[in-house]
Amino acid sequence: MRLPRSLVPITLLLGLELALCRGQAASQYCGPQGQAEKLHFTRLGKGRWLDPQTQPPGSLDPLYRMVRGFLDMVQLNPFPEGLIRVALNEPSSVRTSDVVRYEAGYVVCAVIAVLFLLIVPTVGLCFCCCRFRRRCGGRIKVEHKSMACERGSLMSFLLLITLLLLTGVVCAFITNQRTHDEVGPGVRAVPGVLNSLQGLVSDIPQELQAVADQFSIPQNQVLEELDGVGVNLGSTIHTQLRGTVYPMLASLQRLGQDLQVSLDHLQLLNSSTVYLQDQQEPLSSSLQDHRHKLLSLLQDAQCQGCASALSHSQLLELGANFSQVPSVKSVLQKLKGVPEANFSNMVQKDNSTFNTLPVLTALETADIVQELKEKVAQIPEEVKTLSKGFPGSEAADRWRRALVEAENSSRPYLHMIQRYERYRWIAGYVLSSVILLVVICNLLGLSLGLWGISAREDSSHIEAKGEAGAQFLMAGVGLSFLFSGPFILLIFATFLLGGNIQTLVCRSWESQELYQFADTPGNLPPSMNLSHLLGLKKDVSIPSAYQQCKEGAPLWKVLQLNDSYDPEKHLNINKYTTWLQEQMDNFNIDMKDLDLLNEAAKRDLETFRSSGIQKIDYSGFLTQVQKPMVKMDVLKLVKELEKLGQAQTDSALGQQLKQEAQALQTLYQEKILPQQTHVVTLNQSARALSSSASNVQLLVSETLVTSNSLKTELPIRAHWILRNESECFLNREMAYFIQYRDWAREMVTEHIATCQPLSEALDNGRVILCDLIINPWNAFWFCLAWCTFLLIPSIIFAIKTTKHFRPIRKRLSFWEGLDFCPDYPRLPTARG
Template identity: 65%
Template sequence: MAFLLLTTLVLLIGMVCAFVTNQRVHEHTGPSVEAVPETLLSLRGLVSDVPQELQAVAQQFSRPQERVQEELDGVGMSIGSAIHTQLRSTVYLALASVSSLGQALQVSMDHLRALNATSVELQVAQRDLEPAVRDHRDRLLALLQEPGCQGDCAGSLSRARALELDADFSQVPTVDDVLHRLKGVPEANFSSMVQEDNSTFNALPLLAAMQMAKEVADLKKMVAQMPKGVKSLAKGFPGSDATLRWSQALEDLERDSRPYLQEVQRYETYRWIVGCVLCSTVLLVVVCNLVGLNLGIWGLSAREDPSHSEDKGEAGARFLMVGVGFSFLFAAPLILLVFATFLVGGNVQTLVCRSWESGELYEFADSPGNLPPSMNLSHLLGLRKNISVLLAYQQCSRGAALWEVLKLNDSYDLEKHLDISQYTSKLQQELQNLKVNMQDLDLLSPAAHRDLEALQSSGIENIRYGDFLVQIQKPVVRTDVGELAQELDRLAQAQGSSALGQQLQEEARGLRSLYQQKVIPQENLVAELNLHVRALESSAPDLQRETSSVLSNVTYLKRELPAWATRILRNESECFLARGISYFSQYVDWVREEVTQRIATCQPLSGALDNSRVILCDMMADPWNAFWFCLAWCTFFLVPSIVFAVKTSKYFRPIRKRLSSTSSEETQLFHIPRVTSLKL
């Protein structure tokens, strides 16, 4: 009974484990089956996303294009501003010198014309003054030499003899020749010209933008084009055709697998029912054993009671024999089920799961001759170089990209697709067409140029200003007319003869009138002439030097400014080209890094393989093997259960039946009274 109870408990434990593992297989089958399409979809996404990612990377070429086009929108203004900034000190200085020279020219011309006019006026005035002075002198000489003249007549006579013109303005050099050479000068309005040139130069950024508008538009059209290599980045990628085939094959497999997976779930339901039924048979054996043991033990314990019934022991023995019968009846199906599940689960665990987990399965695939040539991974992907499945799996597990895993540098010339030298060369050629025309910046108009050339050849610096100064430094009249008139008034009062005194007074009044009307105006003209002569004398040499300097500087600038502007334009164009090339170079470096390190990471592939192994081995094979092991455990312990049940059932039967089964009728009659008498 003890061994039977222990065996029954072992059977009960095995049956419970079989129920649990059978249920676990059933529970894992549904999610595992549902995970198959998801795994196929992830693999399909990995395969189909590669061309799309490459195309998306190629489309990112629009980023540097947009940056370059944004800078092209302001390249004209930028170049014009650079030219204006670098040339403004030179141009402003030249315009300032032209403006200053124009003002000096105007002032000099005013002085020269005034000098000529004053000289002529003085000469005319001297011609009028000379007879009047001579008449006064002659009359005074006659009056002062009369015998009746009283007072200091001798002193007045000496002053009267000196009453004559001192300065002779007919001796000053003429400036008619210089004025003739400068006739019409200044023809140009220097102030307006400089202001116009200044406005033109300050508007250079806007003018440059307007002049470059057509070339900039052509540049934009050229930049908007995509290099052929970048455009064909996805098309030339190795395995593109294989990718399409694989993507279509995975899509067909995912679509076609759904009906079969539904069938798998349906048959799994049948298998679960069969497993439950067979486990229930073991449960019947366990129930029969436990019930038989309980009834048998109850029957044994009640035999000492005179009024006991032997039906309990008989029932216990029969339950045990029923369990034995169930054991014999279901032993064969159980053995067959154990063999089938062992054959499937054991081989899957040994041949597939263990080798899959250890990597031997990948090594098997790598070994030549184990797989047909058509199933070779390199052949399927269309690669030129064979790759190791195990190494590819390990690299994919680390998150490596397909470029590293498939060694695509041997099958795909990435640098050829990323070569944009022709694109940048064309951009450079187009930039050389940019031009800035500075012809509108005259600096010196033709009229102003003629004015300065006339001034330069006029000989204004060669005028004999010293001859003017010699006559200017002389008084108009050698004797001071005013003092002579006062002296005549004093002398007239000293005369005793009223007629002589009256004549002297009239001469004094005449001299005062002459002084006021003719001498003082001539002195004013002399002062004015002195102003003009000294101004021209001091400014004429500097004016000639400044004129020569301005003419040479303007000539030099008009010749060199276009070259300077062109040089600045080239420097700015090269800077713009360098920035544009840097944008495209950054894009190329980014594409190289994306393609070789990030795009098309095959980690989903290794993840799908790991998930497949988990689904097949951990979620299905392991509970499956546990199920057949528990079922085999139960089947194995059915044998001792049968033996112990048969042995135990003999002791549970009534004594009569036990004796009848082992002795003759006389033995039974002999023993029965003895047993009865013992009980009595």
């Protein structure tokens, strides 16, 4: 690409940047625009992935930990590997003694439950018979001094137990509902999990083909950017140079203006000096004539008050002497014909030419870009074979058959679990409601009983409130005895199931003992050989397979596939990218004929530099312009003479003074004022040149020095920018293909051909069963057992408290001088 000879005059700043450029040429720098955009690929492998299940922290976590601690104390034995092996392979050979020995903790709990089931209803039956004969739960016959303390203590204990019962029943309601809410979704999730795992191997070829098809995303992105690469490269060169070019063009524009201003000031300086020198002698002569006349008039004896004007008139003479200023004609002679060049037009032309750089670069690179687009439009052979090389038909069939069989065999059990869970949920709500009713009866009984006691001071009081409180307490006692049997039966049934699942399944599942048990030969029946059903490699154990899958291992490292599979071989696009790099190296730009300044501009600068304008003695001009044109202020003297003329008694003398004042006024207007105007011009020009001549001379000299070196350095820098930007462009385009390669590798190894969904399914199953279902299940029976065993002290304290709420048959007449319990109010004495 050949550019016009006059492109950009660049001065000091560009010279500095070129020096830095030489040091940067060895290293590549790509700005923010050189960074590749993030490509968005369609995520694959979603069908087999399950949302990870977790138990969110909640307010019931301390209760869950308490229940697990209790179960750890109940079941201290380790995982019964031998007992489970016998139960799975030869169920008839299982010895009851072995089961009892392992379940010793649960047997003890069963004995406690049986004793509770026998003793509490029996005691309740006896109490009913006793109560029927009015021998139990009666009334206090005689008041005694410690009765208030006894009654207060009984009521406090009963209230405390009632509050504990209320806490337990609230927790029972919550855990019962939470168990029911989790069992349904957990059971329904099992078929979906098994169904999603069926395509773990069989769907891989189709998804690998989908990965290969998405190679078009980086392809299209590169093709789109290739359409504008020429313009973009030229724009980048333009952008990186314009930070230097535009300021320097503006500087050159100002340099041309400074040259013209300096010439104008020099010409004004010369013309003003010549004018002032020519007018100085006539003015001096006129001032001398006027001074002689005024002195003769003001020295007249008849002149009244003329002393001040006389002294002023003696100063009526020239102050500045412009014949002493230096001549500038020799400098003007040297600058004759300057400026020859039109700097403004030159800068505009250079600016226009520089702005066409992107278009010229695009024209220069059009052929190479077309070849690149043709090559990029082709898909590499390695990517085309990405899906064809994956082996796995036999493993996929075996895997699918095992999962289908597991799904079909699990459906009846899942339906049964849902049905029995509904029964358990209803029973739990009913029995929890009974306990809540007992709590309500206790609270009502205590409230009414306390009300009745406080009302005994009134002589007209009827003991109905106390009797009602006693009846409520007895109703709670009756409900406790009546439902104690169903309570303990539901508690033990749920405890036996939930506790064994926690200690036998969940604990060993979390510690991975289950995986080790399933992997040990002989533990499982031949029909349940998981290693064969899952198609694991011979050297991969079930715990190892689980751990590898959890870490994201690909299928070919865990399963027995027909052949090895290496995705790196199919994602190797080095040949593809190497050819693109070779073509990008052909980008070039020709700027050898680039010139900086035209000859006329150079001659102007050379002439100005050698003119000696900075050597003129401007201080000589400034010295004279600082002096007044006339030592006396002529206008002030005119006004003074006019006042004197009016003040004189001698009219002839006054008239002469007025005439002289008028003559001075005319002299000022015609000669002094024009010369003062030229003095102002002379002052401005001299000051402007004295302050700018040296700077302009320095800038002109530096511009001439750097212009020759820039003619060589500017093409070098433009070439370096082109090479750098070409590499940045290539790296950006390669980054798109690298993004695809990395994404494809991730999709193949971590989302498509990975066994991680299997480990996720196992982990989800453990979380659903152990954390979301068994935790609230066990917490429910724990809370219900808590309430059930608290019913015993509730019954005892309710019966004893009832006596204090019923009417006292015989009261003492007066208890004077006897001390009662200080913590409770005195009972009123009987009246009448």
